[in-house]
Amino acid sequence: MAFVKLNDLEIEVEDGTNVVEAARQHGIEVPHYCYHQGLSRPANCRMCLVEPHVFFPPAGAIVPDRQLATGCTTVLRTAPPDRKLDGKYDFIVRTDSERVKKARADILEFLLVHHPLDCPVCDQAGECDLQDYSHRHGHDKSRYLEVKNVPPKKDLGPDVLLYATRCVVCTRCIRFADEVSGTGELGLVHRGSHDEIDIPRSHEGVPLQVLDNKLAGNVVDICPVGALISKDFLFKSRPWFLEKANSVCSGCSVGCNITVEYKADGVYRLKPRFHEDINQHWMCDDGRLGYHYVNSDDRLQLPLKRVDDALTPTHWADALATITEKLSEIETEDIVVIGSAQGTNEDNYVLQQFAHDVLKTTQLGLFGHLPGEAHKFPQFTIEADKNPNTAGARTILGSTNGNTVLEGDALWEKVSSAKVVYLVSGAPERPLEDAEKAALESVDFLIVQDVLPSEVTQFADVVLPGTTFAEKDGTFTNSTGWVQRIRKTIDPPGEARVDWEITQQLAKQLGGEMNYHFAGEIALEIAENVPGYADATHQKIGDAGIKLADSTQ
Amino acid sequence: MSDELIQIETPFAFNEENQREFDALIGRYPVKEAAMLPTLHLAQRQAGYITPAVMKYVAEQLEVSVMKVKDVVTFYPMFFEEPVGEYVIRVCHTLPCALRDCKGVLDHLKTKLDTDVAAETNLAKGTTPDGKFTLMKVECLASCDVAPVIMVNDDLHKNLTPEKIDEIIDNL
Numbered sequence: 260m261a262f263v264k265l266n267d268l269e270i271e272v273e274d275g276t277n278v279v280e281a282a283r284q285h286g287i288e289v290p291h292y293c294y295h296q297g298l299s300r301p302a303n304c305r306m307c308l309v310e311p312h313v314f315f316p317p318a319g320a321i322v323p324d325r326q327l328a329t330g331c332t333t334v335l336r337t338a339p340p341d342r343k344l345d346g347k348y349d350f351i352v353r354t355d356s357e358r359v360k361k362a363r364a365d366i367l368e369f370l371l372v373h374h375p376l377d378c379p380v381c382d383q384a385g386e387c388d389l390q391d392y393s394h395r396h397g398h399d400k401s402r403y404l405e406v407k408n409v410p411p412k413k414d415l416g417p418d419v420l421l422y423a424t425r426c427v428v429c430t431r432c433i434r435f436a437d438e439v440s441g442t443g444e445l446g447l448v449h450r451g452s453h454d455e456i457d458i459p460r461s462h463e464g465v466p467l468q469v470l471d472n473k474l475a476g477n478v479v480d481i482c483p484v485g486a487l488i489s490k491d492f493l494f495k496s497r498p499w500f501l502e503k504a505n506s507v508c509s510g511c512s513v514g515c516n517i518t519v520e521y522k523a524d525g526v527y528r529l530k531p532r533f534h535e536d537i538n539q540h541w542m543c544d545d546g547r548l549g550y551h552y553v554n555s556d557d558r559l560q561l562p563l564k565r566v567d568d569a570l571t572p573t574h575w576a577d578a579l580a581t582i583t584e585k586l587s588e589i590e591t592e593d594i595v596v597i598g599s600a601q602g603t604n605e606d607n608y609v610l611q612q613f614a615h616d617v618l619k620t621t622q623l624g625l626f627g628h629l630p631g632e633a634h635k636f637p638q639f640t641i642e643a644d645k646n647p648n649t650a651g652a653r654t655i656l657g658s659t660n661g662n663t664v665l666e667g668d669a670l671w672e673k674v675s676s677a678k679v680v681y682l683v684s685g686a687p688e689r690p691l692e693d694a695e696k697a698a699l700e701s702v703d704f705l706i707v708q709d710v711l712p713s714e715v716t717q718f719a720d721v722v723l724p725g726t727t728f729a730e731k732d733g734t735f736t737n738s739t740g741w742v743q744r745i746r747k748t749i750d751p752p753g754e755a756r757v758d759w760e761i762t763q764q765l766a767k768q769l770g771g772e773m774n775y776h777f778a779g780e781i782a783l784e785i786a787e788n789v790p791g792y793a794d795a796t797h798q799k800i801g802d803a804g805i806k807l808a809d810s811t812q
Numbered sequence: 813m814s815d816e817l818i819q820i821e822t823p824f825a826f827n828e829e830n831q832r833e834f835d836a837l838i839g840r841y842p843v844k845e846a847a848m849l850p851t852l853h854l855a856q857r858q859a860g861y862i863t864p865a866v867m868k869y870v871a872e873q874l875e876v877s878v879m880k881v882k883d884v885v886t887f888y889p890m891f892f893e894e895p896v897g898e899y900v901i902r903v904c905h906t907l908p909c910a911l912r913d914c915k916g917v918l919d920h921l922k923t924k925l926d927t928d929v930a931a932e933t934n935l936a937k938g939t940t941p942d943g944k945f946t947l948m949k950v951e952c953l954a955s956c957d958v959a960p961v962i963m964v965n966d967d968l969h970k971n972l973t974p975e976k977i978d979e980i981i982d983n984l
Contacts, residue, residue, distance in 0.1 A: 443877030448886040459878040461864045462893035462933075465818040467878050 261335045261349040264312075269348075274337055278309050278330035282354055289354050290363060290392040292370070292483045293429035294331035296533075297540040297638075298438060302329040304370070304429050306392070308362045309333065312351035314344060321351060327362055330354070360396070367397040373408045373452070374484075375424045382492065383485030385499040389427070410455050416444075416470030418490050418544065419479060421456055426486035428454045432478035439541060441637040442472040456486070473634055473641060476544045480530060491548055492528045501527055504746040505802050507735050509601065509647040509728040510546030511631070513640065514737030516804075517542060519729055521748040525554035526729050534804070537741060543634070543641045550729065552687070553749075557711055559724035560753025570722060575754065575764075578721055583768045585679060585704050591620045593678035597670070598656045600627035600646035601685030602758055603733025603745065604795075605781040607648075607655040609759035609766075609773070610683060611662055617771035621662045624670040625652055626682060629689050642738055646686065647728070651736030655789060674698040681706045681765075683758060685725060687713035708761060724755035731757045732778040734800060736807070742795045743804035824865040830854050834873070844874045848884050852891055861892040889950065894935045897946035899984055901925075902963040905949045908956035917960050920974050921947055924981060 260271045265282060272281045279289045280296070293304035307330035315322045321344055330352075338349040345351070353359065371389070378384045410423035428447070433456065436445040448457045459467040470478070479489045501520040508515040508529065515538035518530045529550055531542035552558075562578035563570040586594070596614040598607040614620050633643035646652075657664035665673055674680055675698040684707060691699070691714045699705060699718040707719035716722050730751040736742045751757070756764075759781065766773040775781050779797040786796050791807045799805060826834055833854060841847045851874060855866045862885050871878045885891045903909075903918050918929065930938025930948040938947040955961045958970035962977075969980055 437877075443879055446877075446879035446883040448882060450887050457879075457882075459867065459882040461818050465816070465864075467818050467864050467868065467882075469817065 261337045262347060263335050264344075264348045264351040266353055266355050272335050274335070276335050278328075278333045278335065278352055278354070279307050281335055282330070287354055288395070289330045290388070290396050291331055292388060292427055293431060295431050295434075295481055295540075298431060298434040298481075300331045301430060301434070302332045304427065305329065305366050306363060306370070307331050308359060308366070310353045310356045310359050312344065312353070321345060323353070323356065323358070327359060363392075363396045364398050367392060368401060368403075370427045371397075371401060372403045373424065374427070375407070375409075377425070381422075381425065381485040382488050382494065382498075383425075383482075385497060387485055388483035389425075389485075408452060410453075413457060415458050415487075416475050418548065419470050419475055420488045420490055420493065422486050422488060423455050425484050426456055427484055428456070429483060430456075431481045431483070432456060432487055435474075435478050435481060436470070436472075439477070439636065439638040440472045440474040442474075444468050444470045444472065445478070472636075473543045473545060474541060474636060474639055476547045477531065477541045481540070489528070496522065496527050502748070504748045505532060506728065506745045506748070507647065507737075507743045508542055508546040508549075509735070509745070510543070510549045510645065512642045512644040512646060512649055512738035513538065514647060514735055514741055514743055514804075515542040515546060516743065516802075517546070519550075519746070519748045521729065523749065525749060526550045532802075536806075537737065537739070537804075539638070541639050543639070545631075545641065552711060553727045553729045555711060558752045558755065559710060559712065559716075559722060560755055562724060562754070563716075563719070563722035565720045570716070570719065578723060579764060579768050582706055582721055582765060586618070586769060589679050589704075591618060592622070594618055594620050595622050595624055595670075595673055595677040595680045596620065597624035597626045597674075597680065597682040598652050598664075599683040599685045599758075600625060600629070600644075600649040600652045602652060602683055603648065603731065603735060603778070604651045604655050604742070604785055604792075605733040605778045606683065606731075606758040606762070607652045608781055608785050608789075609762045609775065611656045612773065613762050613766045613771065615662065616773070617766045617769050622665070622673065622677075623656050623662045624665045624673065624682075625649075625656055626684055626686070627652065627666060629686050644738065647737070648735040650738060650740065651734070651742070654736070654791070655785065668694075671695050671698040675701045678703040679706070680704075682708070682715065683725065683762075684709040684713065684715050685727070685758070687711035687715075690714060708758060710755070723761050724751075724753065725758045725761060726751045726755055730755070732797075733759075734778075734782060734795065734797070740807040741804045742792070742800055742807060744797060744800050744802070818864050820865045820868060822865060824855070824859060824863065824869040826854070826869075827858060830858050838873075845876050845880070848874060848876075848881070849888070852881070852885065856891060861895055863893075889932060889948075892935055893933075895939070895943070896935055897939050898944050899964055900946045900948065902948055902950040902953070903929075904951070904953045904955075904959070904961050904963075906952040906956075909952075909959040909961060912959040914960040916974070917962065917972050917977065918947075918949065920977055921962075921981075924978065 282289045289307045291307040308327040309330040311324045311328050312321050313324045335350050413421040415421050433445045444458050447454050479487045504519050506519045508517045516532040516534040518532050520528050561572040564573045598610045627649050629645040631645040634641040680702045705719045706721045707716050708723040708725045728745050729748045732747050734742050763773045782797050785792050794805050837850050838847050859866050867881045871881045905914050925945050927940045928937050953961050960972050961970050
């Protein structure tokens with residue numbers, strides 16, 4: 260640990276921490292553009308200048324160093340005993356001296372020399388480091404009277420636009436493409452004040468390569484200004500009107516930490532949230548842009564019931580009555596209950612409880628297997644399993660009550676001999692194989708709980724409208740054994756309901772004694788009953804998640 | 813994305829002689845990327861100017877992204893991304909040459925060659941229709957003691973007067 264005098268504070272920081280981070284840890288802002296925790300540090304924006312103090316022998320005193328230093332590359336370390344300042348400090352640095360303040364304001368004035376005054380129409384307005392730092396550290400006017408550079412707006416890739424006029428050439432995006440995605444599509448063209456970010460193009464402007472790697476969206480997040488813009492979010496909403504909730508991406512089994520940004524009428528965008536052991540600062544574009552189905556007009560909003568060979572909207576009471584009637588006349592061994600790797604641990608827990616307590620069956624299945632492509636980048640991995648909770652669902656469904664959880668061929672074999680199947684899906688895009696279709700077709704009475712019409716719902720006799728990750732609270736367990744929370748953001752559409760609530764309602768109809776009020780209550784019971792999940796209460800999981808003791812879970 | 817990716821119809825490759833030269837120079841650098849400038853000069857000498865095919869080839873040879881090559885090509889004014897004349901005439905217009913009337917030199921060349929001065933991103937502007945000359949302004953050629961100076965391809969000409977310029981051009 261280094262003992263540092265930071266302004267008037269005496270602080271201890273880990274060796275190797277830079278001044279920007281040390282200050283941040285103590286609530287002091289050192290403004291910066293080019294520096295990003297997840298990237299290398301070129302120290303080119305000069306915004307993070309701080310004032311180190313050194314011992315000056317002629318004066319026999321500690322004085323401000325002759326030059327200011329960049330806080331991002333000034334690393335704090337324990338000094339040898341004979342190099343301590345004032346006999347005790349490893350480093351003395353000020354971030355608030357008049358010299359520092361003037362340097363910041365002047366640098367900012369330079370950075371704004373060519374910047375347009377288009378904040379009113381800029382997507383970044385409200386979450387822009389240029390705006391924020393101008394407000395906190397800048398001058399209130401520019402002295403620049405010359406003609407501004409007006410580089411053209413450029414299309415960089417499927418989801419990324421460059422408003423080159425707004426760029427401060429911090430090169431975060433270039434370093435991201437070089438270091439994290441390793442795809443190297445971005446670079447600087449021209450020279451000096453004409454520097455522009457671009458993809459490689461011919462002289463006529465035709466691209467040789469576009470920014471289409473699966474991590475491309477991250478450059479929009481790390482752009483400190485409104486230069487790199489997501490086409491998906493462009494002009495959709497002013498960012499300050501968006502509500503935010505910490506959640507977890509449901510796009511694959513990595514379980515990237517995200518922030519869901521939403522308004523009452525739907526989800527507007529997903530942004531990655533830092534988690535050191537899972538996704539660092541990043542997420543992939545499949546996840547980032549994969550939320551659109553939540554807002555789809557096709558979402559199931561009412562229960563459906565098969566009448567004369569067609570699925571017809573009905574009300575909950577009727578749908579539940581139809582199911583109850585059917586279930587009460589069927590032998591236990593003819594019923595198969597299938598949980599979902601898209602569902603939360605809580606959904607699956609209630610489901611297996613329902614199977615065990617009410618239906619008295621131990622025949623459970625897991626509707627998982629949503630394979631896709633895995634992608635490996637130098638500093639990021641996308642998993643092939645496109646379900647967020649395969650690990651959790653498998654454990655929860657099978658861990659208690661002596662259940663056996665069938666998957667794959669064994670499951671479909673079982674299904675083809677069953678009379679009633681209650682299938683919770685939530686993976687509407689999952690294509691069915693022929694054998695699976697045949698199995699579902701042969702089922703006498705198929706209950707499907709899903710969020711959108713799908714290949715599975717086609718075979719259903721009753722369809723119950725469930726909810727997506729954005730509409731419920733709960734937990735997912737990722738492929739490396741991290742249990743993490745998702746949070747309810749928007750209300751489910753129409754009369755769709757949270758999946759475990761539907762199961763509980765069914766249980767009640769059939770005389771079960773289930774009575775959960777909220778997901779956290781179910782998690783408490785999971786903690787009590789499921790091996791390995793003792794710490795997996797919502798309170799303990801919080802925003803950081805917890806790692807299961809046995810990571811093979 | 814509205815733009816289509818460029819299709820490279822005629823791939824570029826070093827000829828035998830340049831390949832030998834490339835093999836020799838690559839050994840002089842600790843990492844391949846460091847050989848970027850000499851490799852580009854070599855390629856430009858062969859191809860005339862840096863086409864997308866050249867950039868792609870150089871990137872492959874040096875095991876870097878195409879963007880890294882493009883970055884360097886647009887940074888240095890000595891690399892051309894469009895066809896230039898057989899003779900590239902570079903007129904120094906930095907301070908000592910400016911004090912020794914480089915503007916007169918430039919005007920004389922403009923009249924004599926009947927062409928405008930090239931812009932960095934529009935070399936055609938300074939290229940004669942017969943494709944013989946490209947006239948451009950450059951920064952310091954490091955010969956201030958003999959200003960004003962011009963370079964015609966790789967040759968430096970010093971202490972210029974209109975007569976000297978006529979002689980140089982007429983002898984080409």
